[in-house]
Amino acid sequence: MWKRIWNQTKDLIFKGDHSRLYQIVFMLLVVIFVLQALFPIYWLFISSIKPISELYDRDQALIPGSVNFSGYMNIWTFMDFSKNLLNSFIISGFATIIILFIGSLAGYVLGRTKIKGKTAIMVLILALSMFPQVSFLLPLFEAFSRYQLLDTHIAMILPDSAYLLPVGVLALRAFYSQIPQDLERAARVNGCTRLGALWRVIIPLSMPGFVSVGLMMFTLVYNEFFFANLFSMTKASQPAPVAVLRFELGYYQPWDLVTAASIVCMIPILLVMILAHKQVLKGLMMRGAV
DSSP, X not given: OHHHHHHHHHHXXXXXXXXXXXXXXXXXXXXXXXXXXHHHHHHHHHHHHSOHHHHXXXXXXXXXSSOOOHHHHHTTTTSOHHHHHHHHHHHHHHHHHHHHHHHHHHHHHHHXXXXXXXXXXXHHHXXXXXXXXXXXXXXXXXXXXXXXXXXXXXXXXXXXXXXXXXXXXXXXXXXXXTSOHHHHHHHHHTTOOHHHHIIIIIHHHTHHHHHHHHHHHHHHHHTOOHHHHHHOOSTTTOOHHHHHHHOOBTTBOOHHHHHHHHHHHHHHHHHHHHHTHHHHHHHHHHXXXX
16 A cells, blocks of 8 residues: 555656756755745744743743733833834934935946946946955044044945945946936037936936935844944944844843844834835846846
């Protein structure tokens, strides 16, 4: 009986050109990858809703015995977390605007004009993005200390935008280079300058890619920790990731509040991605066509 079952199973899996086997293996790999990616988030969430007695228990269960959402209410009073979230949005928003503005101009020049040494410029831009963040630490700290910019939003907006600008330039260049030259020539014939053609023709036609790059830059700045941890000293400028790390009640680390605040940090990015997923998918499709 077992031999017959094995033969039937083997015929089912290895039928034809092994396409069924490939599908099964692919689905198994996808399931493993998804579980591996989501499990830390699941563990963080159940830790945020566990009662204190279970949270500090030596034997941790995958499913909590009871649920306690008090951590999600206490972060707004004990941590004043709304101030930290506002700092994160201010820093991420302004840095994204700077990257998109300068990146659009540079991407247009590199993607749609003929200039000498274009390849060398692109290689230089790419090389600048490969330097580790710590290599900029001392000069930035000295400059911000001299001009009294430490513990301000500017001390995080400028390094974040400068460090991510090469990535934004290269990504926008790839999107802008896909727009047919005839459309820009028609705009120039109708009286548009090069900048006018960029803002009225190139960017609107590549809007899915523009939005995708903007969301990517916003997410990277929102989650950036190195510069934020070094240049923010007080709650006046601390973004949410730094506030989560530094939050203490005396000598006590309230893990229920820390885990709840970590989950709340994820919600804005998740909502933005859900609302703009169509533009992101279009942008990815455009990028894949380059």
